[in-house]
Amino acid sequence: MFERSRCWLGAVALALCAQVAAADAPRVVALGGDITETVYALDAQQSLVGVDSTSLWPAAARELPNVGYVRQLAAEGVLALRPNLILATHDAGPPPVMAQLREAGVRIELMPATRTPEGVVAKVREIGRALGREAAADAIAHRIETQYAELSKAVAGMKSHPRVLFLMATEGSPKAGGRETAAASAIVLAGGTQIADGFTGYKPVSAEALVALAPDVILLMRERADEVGGVSGVLQLPGVALTPAGKARRIVFVDGQALLGFGPRNAEHELELQRVFAGVQP
Structure with missing residues (x-):
């Protein structure tokens, strides 16, 4: 009887641990084509539960639930996906909707406007940090920095x-x-x-x-x-x-x-x- 009780308690503990793990598992909504691209580049796409309508690459992103245009979101559509993390471009909105999402307890990471090589690298690293993929982000950042250095040298040599x-x-x-x-x-x-x-x-x-x-x-x-x-x-x-x-x-x-x-x-x-x-x- 004691052994059966101990086994039963062990099974209950494992089930509770599984529930906690599931609750803690990242459920990510990516808002912005560049954000979604980066998530895939980091090989973290298994965490994605939804994207916005600008997320067209890679093709697999188009198969995910679509929450609409990044600047014209509705809180209900996003919350229906039960995200615990939203990775978004700086102009995701409208602002009242973003406020609603925060009030609902969803963690939101806004990325700054990016139009420079330094900004691109920083964005990759920031998304990598948010997803716990720092090592992958470092590798991508190094590759990108090498490409930008090659670009700078080529531009400097143009007549x-x-x-x-x-x-x-x-x-x-x-x-x-x-x-x-x-x-x-x-x-x-x-x-x-x-x-x-x-x-x-x-x-x-x-x-x-x-x-x-x-x-x-x-x-x-x-x-x-x-x-x-x-x-x-x-x-x-x-x-x-x-x-x-x-x-x-x-x-x-x-x-x-x-x-x-x-x-x-x-x-x-x-x-x-x-x-x-x-x-x-x-």
């Missing part, structure tokens, strides 16, 4: 820096990326000259203004290549064919999430873009 314009093709006039945008930072980091510096954010650009800007290279997001009809479609946009970029068909589609998200794939894509810029003859 000229082509005039570059980033376009967000939409219905009507396309929008150009101005100052204080991720596109502007990505262009400069890869050795290009950011020419849309008369305004901040993304603004519609007329055919006349586009011709006057005279870009040597026009960048667009690869994710929208089919939508705009590829290079041929871009050349049909008002003014594009009359620019140096249009005449030389230097219309380049880039991976928007990798390049503009400034996540763990940014450095390698900046290197690819630098090679494009280096090949432009003045």
Whole structure:
């Protein structure tokens, strides 16, 4: 009888331990494509229980429950996933929703805006710390730092820096990326000259203004290549064919999430873009 009681108590203790372990197991919601990328890069995707609608890479992330656009969240949808940790970009919101999530007892780690090599490395390390994956974060950080060092050396060796314009093709006039945008930072980091510096954010650009800007290279997001009809479609946009970029068909589609998200794939894509810029003859 004593032995049976002891076994029963042992089984109960194991069950309670299992329940505690399950309660403590990370249930992570990632808000932001760059955040989700980093979680996968750290091989911590088993902790993910949900992502936002900008989390499109890797493809496996699209199979996870989607809580909506990162800046237009609803607390109910996030809380339904029972997260105990939310990793989010600095602009996740709206603010009242983030406050609701905190009041519900969910730990929230906000990452600062990242548009520099140092910021990318710091973000990887911070997410690694939050997930208990410091060793993996160190390895990724080292790789990224090496790639950025290679990029810096390549940019320093460029004989000229082509005039570059980033376009967000939409219905009507396309929008150009101005100052204080991720596109502007990505262009400069890869050795290009950011020419849309008369305004901040993304603004519609007329055919006349586009011709006057005279870009040597026009960048667009690869994710929208089919939508705009590829290079041929871009050349049909008002003014594009009359620019140096249009005449030389230097219309380049880039991976928007990798390049503009400034996540763990940014450095390698900046290197690819630098090679494009280096090949432009003045």
